[in-house]
Amino acid sequence: MKPALELDDLCKSFGKSEIIRGLNLKVEKGERHAIIGPNGAGKSTLLNCLVGKLIPDTGSVMFDGKSVLGRKPHQINQMGISRVFQTPEIFGDLTVMENMLIPCFGKRDGAFELNAMASIDGQKDVIEKAEAMLVDMNMAHKRHDHSGSLSRGDKRRLEIGMCLIQEPRLLLLDEPTAGMARADTNNTIDLLKSIKASRDITMVIIEHDMHVVFSLAERITVLAQGTPLVEDTPEKIKGHPKVKEAYLGEAA
Amino acid sequence: MDLVLVNLIDGLVFGLLLFMLSSGLTLIFSMMGVLNFAHASFYMLGAYFGYQISTVLGLGFIGGLIVAPVIVGVAGAAIERYGLRRVHQYGHVPELIFTFGLALLIQEMVKLFWGQNQIPYFEPSYLDFALFSVGDNAIKAYKVFMIFISLLIFGGLLYVLTKTRIGMIIQAALSYPQTVEALGHNVPFVFMGVFGVGSALAGIAGVIAGPALGTFPGMAFTLGSIVFVTIVVGGLGSLWGALVASLLIGWMTTFAASYNIEMSSILQGIGFIKPEDLSESAFQDLWTLTLPQIGPILPYLLMVLILVFRPQGLLGKRES
Numbered sequence: 001m002k003p004a005l006e007l008d009d010l011c012k013s014f015g016k017s018e019i020i021r022g023l024n025l026k027v028e029k030g031e032r033h034a035i036i037g038p039n040g041a042g043k044s045t046l047l048n049c050l051v052g053k054l055i056p057d058t059g060s061v062m063f064d065g066k067s068v069l070g071r072k073p074h075q076i077n078q079m080g081i082s083r084v085f086q087t088p089e090i091f092g093d094l095t096v097m098e099n100m101l102i103p104c105f106g107k108r109d110g111a112f113e114l115n116a117m118a119s120i121d122g123q124k125d126v127i128e129k130a131e132a133m134l135v136d137m138n139m140a141h142k143r144h145d146h147s148g149s150l151s152r153g154d155k156r157r158l159e160i161g162m163c164l165i166q167e168p169r170l171l172l173l174d175e176p177t178a179g180m181a182r183a184d185t186n187n188t189i190d191l192l193k194s195i196k197a198s199r200d201i202t203m204v205i206i207e208h209d210m211h212v213v214f215s216l217a218e219r220i221t222v223l224a225q226g227t228p229l230v231e232d233t234p235e236k237i238k239g240h241p242k243v244k245e246a247y248l249g250e251a252a
Numbered sequence: 253m254d255l256v257l258v259n260l261i262d263g264l265v266f267g268l269l270l271f272m273l274s275s276g277l278t279l280i281f282s283m284m285g286v287l288n289f290a291h292a293s294f295y296m297l298g299a300y301f302g303y304q305i306s307t308v309l310g311l312g313f314i315g316g317l318i319v320a321p322v323i324v325g326v327a328g329a330a331i332e333r334y335g336l337r338r339v340h341q342y343g344h345v346p347e348l349i350f351t352f353g354l355a356l357l358i359q360e361m362v363k364l365f366w367g368q369n370q371i372p373y374f375e376p377s378y379l380d381f382a383l384f385s386v387g388d389n390a391i392k393a394y395k396v397f398m399i400f401i402s403l404l405i406f407g408g409l410l411y412v413l414t415k416t417r418i419g420m421i422i423q424a425a426l427s428y429p430q431t432v433e434a435l436g437h438n439v440p441f442v443f444m445g446v447f448g449v450g451s452a453l454a455g456i457a458g459v460i461a462g463p464a465l466g467t468f469p470g471m472a473f474t475l476g477s478i479v480f481v482t483i484v485v486g487g488l489g490s491l492w493g494a495l496v497a498s499l500l501i502g503w504m505t506t507f508a509a510s511y512n513i514e515m516s517s518i519l520q521g522i523g524f525i526k527p528e529d530l531s532e533s534a535f536q537d538l539w540t541l542t543l544p545q546i547g548p549i550l551p552y553l554l555m556v557l558i559l560v561f562r563p564q565g566l567l568g569k570r571e572s
Contacts, residue, residue, distance in 0.1 A: 051434060077436040089423040089431040102424050105417050105435025116418035123417075162435065 002065055004029045005203040011060035012045055019045045020056070020226040027202060027219075032192075034205045034213045037223030040112055041112040043206045044047075044086075046223070047174055050204075051083050052076045077106065082163035083172040087179075090153035090162070092148025096139060099147050101161060107166045129165065132244060137161040153184030160191060164199070171195075174206045177212050189215050214238070254387030259506050260269060261386075263462075265395050267502025268402030268473050272457035273475065274482040274494040276450025282426040282489035283338070283443050289351040293358035293477025294451040297459025299467040300362055303373035314378035317401075321455035321556050328451025332444045354429050355472065363469045370468040374568055405453065406495070413491065422446060426489060481555045484502035487568020501551045506545030 005027040012020040020042045027033045035043055048054040050061060052073040061068045068076050077083075082103075090099050120127075134140040137157055142150070146191075147158060154175060157222045163171055176192070177185040189212060195201060207213050213220065213234070222229040222238045229242050237243055277291045298320050307314035330353065339350045345371060374380075375394040382390035413419040425439055433439040458471075465471065482501055486493030516526055516539050526532040530540065547569045 050403055053430070072438070072440075073430070073433045074436050074438045078436055083353065083434050085431060085434075089428040091427055091431075093423060093427065094420065099424075100422060102432065102437075103435040105421070106432075109417070117412065117416050120417055121415070156488050166436065 002030070004064060005204065006060075006062040007046075008048065008060045009060070009063065010046070012042075012049060012054060012056045017088050018226055020049070023059070023223075023227060025149060025221060025228065025231075029202055029205060030196075030200050032196060032203045032216055032218045034197050034207055034217035034220045035223055036207060036213055037229075040225075041223040041224055042226040044174065047083070047172055047204075050076075050172060051081065074106070077166070077186050078189075080167075080169040081172065082166050082168035082170070084156075084159055084163055084174060084176055086174045088152070088159045090150075090155055090159050091205060092146065093145060096134065096145050096147050097130060097143040097232075099158060100133060100165060101126060103162045103166050104130055114245065133161050134166045137166075141249055144248060151184075152180055153187055154252065156180070156184070156188055157191060160188075160195075161201070166249065167199075169202060171203045173203060173207075175207055175209075176205065177207070177209055183207070185212060188212075192216055206244075254389060255510065258387045258389045258391070259510055260348070261391060261395065261399075263503035263506040264499070265398050265502070266506060267499035268399060268463050270458055270475075270479060270482050271495050271498035272402060272405060272453050273479045274486065274498050275491055276453045277479060278483045278486070278489055278491065278494045279422070279426075279446055279491035280450050281483065283429070283446060284340070284347065286351070287480065288348045288478075289348065290331075290354040290358060291351075291450070291454055292472040292479055293355045294324050294328055294454040295458040295461070295475060296326070296362060296469075296472035297358060297465075298455030298460075299373065299462030299471065300366055300371070300456070302459035302462055303371055303467055306376075307373070313379075317412075317456070317459050320459050321452040323460075324455030325448045325452030329444050329448030331451075336447070337440065337444075339566055351471075355476075359472060366469075368469060370466050373462045373467040375463040394464065398464065401456070401460055405456065407490070407514050409453075416441070418445075421536070433499055478551055481551045482543070483553050485551075485558050485565060485567075487565025490565065490567045493565055493567030501554070503556070504550050505547055508550055511543055513543040515539060556566075 003026040005025070007023055007025040008106070010020055010023040010025075010233055011018070023042075023046065028074065035046065037043055041214075045054060049056045050068065051062075052068065052071055052075070055069065062078060063081060066079065067082070068079065071079070091102070094102075098155050101120065108126060131140070131143070134143055137160075139154065139158060139161070142154070145240075147155065150158065173192075181187065193216065196203070203216075205213070205216060207216075217234055219235055221231040221241050222237065230237065232240070273292065273295055280288050286418050292382060301317035301320035301323055302313075304316075305311050305319050309315075311319065335354070336347060336350060339346050342562045369547060375392075379392075379394040379397050381393050383393040384391055411419075413422060419455070421432060421437055425437075425442060429443075430438050452538075461475075462471075478501065482497045483494055485501065486495070486497030519539065520526055526539065530536050533539065
């Protein structure tokens with residue numbers, strides 16, 4: 001089977017500092033793959049290269065056999081890649097329901113359609129879909145709340161829902177539990193696990209919190225100074241001497 | 253009482269005119285994070301194009317009202333696409349300088365084509381009559397027409413921004429453009445559209461204000477500075493704030509211009525004694541000051557007070 005995501009010899013530098021050097025990575029379809037590593041290992045840069053925010057200097061990024069390089073962020077989204085940001089970037093001035101409609105429209109209408117001026121109230125197909133996702137996310141009772149007033153956990157839940165409604169084939173998660181209380185963290189872990197059970201989505205997770213990594217990931221890549229140190233199952237990674245060294249080195 | 257009513261109407265005309273400019277400017281500001289100094293220049297272009305199309309090309313006033321804003325809007329969109337968007341990556345300061353240079357460029361171009369002086373751009377003859385009168389004051393049909401057009405645009409803008417898909421995407425993109433982009437929307441294209449429509453609104457304002465306020469190369473600067481005051485007072489990025497501030501400033505300036513309240517009577521009212529010989533007094537200028545004299549600086553005074561006591565503006569939410 002072809003991998004969902006395949007990076008080949010990816011390089012990216014800013015000025016003289018090489019952030020990513022010669023990175024190769026394969027993520028199989030339907031896998032939950034975590035990328036960990038000390039600060040400055042190039043995790044965020046890597047993610048930005050995947051979604052079109054940064055253009056790598058050399059190398060290739062293939063998604064489902066198609067190159068994502070040279071495409072604009074919204075075009076990459078339409079290929080089936082959705083991203084959850086590090087801090088929940090939901091639209092606080094809009095209601096929960098309206099937040100849910102935005103990715104729906106993005107998926108359905110793409111870049112531009114002439115129905116842009118049509119009234120939202122008349123577009124029942126999209127509204128029903130958004131409604132169903134809110135029920136799935138257990139947030140239907142909050143549909144008219146201003147999303148800015150939600151708790152941090154609910155914001156994250158909403159944001160993940162906004163990605164799922166697009167039925168992506170690849171979900172990129174940038175520290176999905178950063179700054180969360182333990183209870184919210186565990187809820188998010190359960191939510192992400194349940195997604196795997198009901199939808200066949202490949203996930204790439206960037207995370208600092210080892211509790212999250214080891215409860216979610218099926219495979220882990222450890223990144224250090226822009227190259228993968230090791231790639232293996234969580235059990236093997238736990239006791240790996242190189243990993244200990246990389247993390248202990250950071251601590252010292 | 254009649255004077256109050258007449259001032260209310262005049263202030264409404266001016267306030268709604270300000271709103272047509274400030275609404276576009278405030279939306280553009282929220283998206284790009286940069287004040288577009290050239291915004292009032294699009295207003296001026298609207299007036300000149302309106303004149304050119306209606307009189308020189310002979311399409312009539314309505315022809316100018318329809319065609320000129322389209323040209324201005326397309327020009328605005330092109331400037332965003334091929335100018336501002338390229339400058340954007342170098343940061344806010346180059347963007348500011350770019351729009352500032354653009355404003356000067358447009359002003360010089362206008363002088364080059366139409367000359368230094370005011371051009372004979374008048375309201376169409378079929379709107380040049382007294383529609384009704386308040387006491388002894390005749391209210392021109394053209395004024396009512398200006399109010400009508402402005403309200404129509406306000407209604408349209410409100411509908412698009414609150415009821416339609418594109419409006420919702422614009423609202424979302426005001427806070428997190430890159431997230432909207434990551435959710436599959438072509439945000440740069442939306443920005444170009446907003447810039448174009450904002451410029452076109454300024455163009456419409458120019459077409460209808462040109463005959464009323466005069467069409468001359470300095471018109472962009474004259475109104476432009478008040479438009480900036482308006483969006484600062486209303487709160488940067490807030491459409492309702494822009495409306496409230498536009499009407500407030502519209503009424504404030506018209507009322508101030510028509511009530512001849514003298515400073516001497518205020519000073520005497522609070523207990524100061526007027527000197528016998530004013531020419532000897534160090535406060536001669538203060539004693540002879542009248543309200544119409546200070547009317548034009550009232551908006552700026554209001555802006556300073558707002559910046560001191562409520563920096564985010566009347567209805568603004570931003571901290572900075």
